[in-house]
Amino acid sequence: MKTSNFLCVLLLLLVPLPALAQGLIHGGQLWSLNTLRGPLDEKGNWDYYLEIQPRFDFEDSERTRVLIRPAVIFNLDSDQTLWAGVLDLADADFEMREFRPWQQYQRMDRPEGIILLNRTRLEERIRQGESDLGIRIRHMLRTQIPIGDQKKWSVVVFDEIFLGLNENKSQPVRGFDQNRIFAGLRLELEHQLGLEFGYLNQHDGTRMNHVPFVTVGKVIQR
Numbered sequence: 001m002k003t004s005n006f007l008c009v010l011l012l013l014l015v016p017l018p019a020l021a022q023g024l025i026h027g028g029q030l031w032s033l034n035t036l037r038g039p040l041d042e043k044g045n046w047d048y049y050l051e052i053q054p055r056f057d058f059e060d061s062e063r064t065r066v067l068i069r070p071a072v073i074f075n076l077d078s079d080q081t082l083w084a085g086v087l088d089l090a091d092a093d094f095e096m097r098e099f100r101p102w103q104q105y106q107r108m109d110r111p112e113g114i115i116l117l118n119r120t121r122l123e124e125r126i127r128q129g130e131s132d133l134g135i136r137i138r139h140m141l142r143t144q145i146p147i148g149d150q151k152k153w154s155v156v157v158f159d160e161i162f163l164g165l166n167e168n169k170s171q172p173v174r175g176f177d178q179n180r181i182f183a184g185l186r187l188e189l190e191h192q193l194g195l196e197f198g199y200l201n202q203h204d205g206t207r208m209n210h211v212p213f214v215t216v217g218k219v220i221q222r
Contacts, residue, residue, distance in 0.1 A: 024203060024205075024206065024207060024208040025206060025207045025208070026207075026208050026209075026210065027057065027058070027059055027060075027063075027207060027208070027209050027210070028057075028058040028059065028209065028210050028211070029055055029056060029057050029058060029063070029202075029209050029210075029211045030055070030056045030058070030211065030212050030214075031053065031054075031055045031056075031200065031211050031212075031213045031214070032053065032054050032055075032214050032215075032216075033051065033053045033213070033214070033215040033216070033217075034051070034052045034053065034215075034216050034217075035049065035050065035051045035215070035216070035217040035218065036049070036050045036051075036217075036218050036220070037049045037050075037073070037217070037218070037219050037220065038219070038220030039220065039221075039222045040072065042222065044075060044222060045074065045075055046072060046073065046074060046075070047072070047073040047075065048070075048071070048072060048073070049069075049070065049071040049072070049073055049083070049085065050068075050069070050070050050071075051067070051068070051069040051070075051071075052066075052067070052068055052069075053066070053067040053068075053069070054066050054067075055067070061092050062091060062092075063091075064091060064092040065089060065090070065091060065092075066089070066090050066091075066092070066094075067087060067088070067089050068087070068088045069085055069086070069087045069088075069102075070085055070086065071083050071084060071085025071086075071102075071104075072084055072085065079107060079108045079109065079110075080105075080106070080107050080108075081105075081106045082103075082104070082105060082106075083102075083103065083104035083105075083106065083121075084101075084102070084103050084104075085101075085102055085104075086099065086100065086101050086102070087099070087100035087101075087102060087123075088100075096127075096128065097127075097128040098125060098126065098127050098128065098170075099126045099128075100123050100124065100125050100126065101123075101124045102121055102122060102123045102124070103121070103122050104119060104120065104121040104122070105119070105120050106118070106119045106120075107119075113146055113151075114143060114144065114145050114146070115143070115144040115154075116141075116142070116143050116144075117140065117141070117142040117143075117144075117158075118139075118140070118141060119139065119140040119142070120137070120138075120139050120140075121137070121138050121139075121140075122135070122136075122137050123135070123136045123137070123138070125170045125171050126170055127169060127170045130168075130169045130170050132168035132169045132170045132171075133168075133170060134164070134166060134168055134169075134170030134171020134172075135164070135165040135166050135171060136162060136163065136164050136165060136171055136177060137162075137163050137165060138160055138161065138162045138163070139160065139161055140158055140159070140160040141158060141159050141160075142156070142157070142158035142159075143156070143157050143158070144156050144186060151188070152187065152188050153185060153186065153187055153188075154185065154186040154188075155183075155184075155185060155186075156182070156183070156184050156185065156186045156196055156198065157181075157182065157183050158180075158181070158182050159179070159180070159181045159182075160179070160180045160181075161176075161178075161179050162176075162177035162178045162179070162180075163175060163176060163177055164176075164177045173204075176204075176205065177204065178202060178203065178204040178205075179202070179203060179204075180200060180201065180202045181200070181201050182198055182199065182200040182201075182213060183198050183199055184196055184197050184198015184199065184213065185197060185198060191218075192218060192219040192220070192221060193216070193217070193218050193219075194215075194216070194217045194218075194219075195214075195215070195216055196213075196214070196215040196217075197212070197213070197214045197215070198212075198213060199211070199212065199213065200212075200213040
């Protein structure tokens with residue numbers, strides 16, 4: 001996909017937000033995504049990954065969540081990777097839990113210095129106390145556009161759609177589950193450390209969350 005076409009698709013996704021907002025319940029949350037990635041072998045075939053993500057709800061602490069997501073990564077080449085991991089999701093009191101194995105294919109393209117990412121993830125959802133297995137697929141389109149010659153700053157925009165493949169107590173909705181769209185800035189710091197911050201809109205057809213979203217990511221080189 002050409003860069004211009006890719007950006008047009010993402011911008012078009014922003015257009016319906018005011019119309020979608022009508023009739024929905026609105027809320028505010030704060031999400032903080034903290035990631036670490038590093039090598040598992042000297043040949044560069046395998047990496048490890050760890051993600052810790054607290055999500056704070058401004059109105060109801062029962063909607064506050066903590067996500068811990070470890071994974072292993074197989075590097076097909078410099079632009080394509082396969083991921084497999086698990087997610088442990090809990091509420092603030094650790095009374096509600098969800099265990100979620102997941103698998104992912106990710107591809108990076110770099111036309112004209114712009115980083116384009118396509119990511120498809122399959123999730124198997126198991127809620128605590130339930131025997132049902134929920135299946136959900138999610139796909140992300142993301143672009144990162146450097147600002148200036150030094151490329152220390154970038155504009156980041158992504159959209160991610162979630163679709164339920166079945167319906168039960170672990171996956172309440174078949175079909176459209178939710179959508180997330182983000183716009184913000186990225187700052188490249190020293191020692192392979194990156195900082196992203198911006199606005200994320202999350203909606204599921206009933207509720208729309210307005211989320212300040214901050215990401216801190218560290219990559220350990222071989």
